Amino acid sequence: MSRWTASDVPDQSGRTALVTGANSGLGLHTSIGLARRGARVLMACRDAGRAEAALARVRAEVPGATAELVTLDLASLASVEAAADEVASRPSTCWSTTPASWRPRARRPPTASSCSSAPTTSVTSP
Numbered sequence: 001m002s003r004w005t006a007s008d009v010p011d012q013s014g015r016t017a018l019v020t021g022a023n024s025g026l027g028l029h030t031s032i033g034l035a036r037r038g039a040r041v042l043m044a045c046r047d048a049g050r051a052e053a054a055l056a057r058v059r060a061e062v063p064g065a066t067a068e069l070v071t072l073d074l075a076s077l078a079s080v081e082a083a084a085d086e087v088a089s090r091p092s093t094c095w096s097t098t099p100a101s102w103r104p105r106a107r108r109p110p111t112a113s114s115c116s117s118a119p120t121t122s123v124t125s126p
Contacts, residue, residue: 012039018087020044020072023054031058035065042087044072046079 017034021027022043031041035058043058045051051069058067070086073079 006033006036009033009037012037014038016040016042018042018044018070020074023047023050028054028057031067032061035062035067040066040068042068042070044070044083046071046073 012034015038017031017039019027019031019034019041022031022041023045027043031043031054035041041058043051043055045054048069048071051071055067055069058065070083071079072083
């Protein structure tokens with residue numbers, strides 16, 4: 001049985017991916033991997049300075065990558081609403097929520113029927 005690797009990701013040209021926690025760890029590597037496969041990557045990050053550094057890394061590792069920053073703090077409903085409004089006009093076919101990005105700082109994020117409260121990594125597409 002062979003192991004799955006990033007090279008097994010199919011071509012993502014024409015797709016837009018929103019990746020949370022994209023400034024480090026799994027979120028950053030997911031952003032790089034999707035950019036390598038041709039996706040337009042919306043990198044959702046809480047800290048602007050770390051986000052800029054991560055964006056520079058994606059562009060350095062994937063010349064010609066189409067990557068953009070979205071300010072998002074998952075512990076703040078106002079931030080989630082603002083980010084949703086910001087990306088509402090951008091078609092998105094893939095969402096990735098990383099466990100590290102789900103750690104609330106001061107309070108638990110609100111739960112709704114459309115949100116997962118479990119710290120899981122998921123990538124979905126229609």
